[in-house]
Amino acid sequence: MAPHTCAQVDYIRHNIRTVADWPSQGVQFRDITPLLSNPRVFRVLIDEFVHRYFDERPDLIAGLDARGFIIGSVLAYELNIGFVPIRKKGKLPYATVEESYELEYGSATVEVHTDAVKPGHRVVLIDDLIATGGTMMAGKRLVERLGGVIIEGAAIVDLPELGGSNKLRAAGLPLYTLVDFSGH
Ligand SMILES: O=P(O)(O)OC[C@H]1O[C@H](OP(=O)(O)OP(=O)(O)O)[C@H](O)[C@@H]1O
Numbered sequence: 001m002a003p004h005t006c007a008q009v010d011y012i013r014h015n016i017r018t019v020a021d022w023p024s025q026g027v028q029f030r031d032i033t034p035l036l037s038n039p040r041v042f043r044v045l046i047d048e049f050v051h052r053y054f055d056e057r058p059d060l061i062a063g064l065d066a067r068g069f070i071i072g073s074v075l076a077y078e079l080n081i082g083f084v085p086i087r088k089k090g091k092l093p094y095a096t097v098e099e100s101y102e103l104e105y106g107s108a109t110v111e112v113h114t115d116a117v118k119p120g121h122r123v124v125l126i127d128d129l130i131a132t133g134g135t136m137m138a139g140k141r142l143v144e145r146l147g148g149v150i151i152e153g154a155a156i157v158d159l160p161e162l163g164g165s166n167k168l169r170a171a172g173l174p175l176y177t178l179v180d181f182s183g184h
């Protein structure tokens with residue numbers, strides 16, 4: 001399938017809203033909700049990821065709570081494969097494994113059901129954004145603890161100045177991101 005063009009990536013970039021000093025002073029929050037509310041740009045966005053993974057035939061998409069659920073579940077549906085939610089602690093009812101990590105503005109623990117990923121399953125991890133990389137790294141560890149094999153981590157936005165994408169690549173996780181934001 002056709003790879004994306006600059007026009008498609010620019011269209012996505014221009015529909016991400018930046019909110020200064022939210023949720024705390026000094027944070028430039030990259031808000032993806034305009035990508036979701038406009039059906040044309042939402043389709044372009046999802047198609048980017050569908051094209052990326054169509055020939056790869058992963059077994060599962062694992063989405064990170066909460067914004068990774070929005071794009072991850074639609075992507076899994078389009079690829080006709082299963083979706084696994086990696087949730088913030090305390091929301092999943094069955095047996096789980098968990099990992100804790102630091103965020104740009106706080107700390108968190110995520111968990112996944114122990115039967116959600118089978119040994120040898122080929123998994124794409126997806127989220128909206130990579131900042132410090134802590135969330136994606138925790139997702140990687142969870143999938144690998146269950147015996148899954150991660151094809152790639154994917155996100156709409158990378159904030160390279162926060163160092164997460166470099167850290168993840170150095171830890172052996174290939175990454176696919178559509179839009180970089182640096183500075184203000
Ligand atoms: O690379 P990191 O430093 O880990 O940061 C990226 C994560 O932070 C945001 O989620 P947040 O924890 O704010 O939760 P939300 O999706 O529920 O809003 C974002 O959606 C990513 O999941």
Ligand SMILES: Nc1ncnc2[nH]cnc12
Nearest residue numbers: 028029030031104129131
């Ligand atoms: N700057 C940012 N914008 C949106 N989501 C984030 N998650 C962590 N840092 C973020």
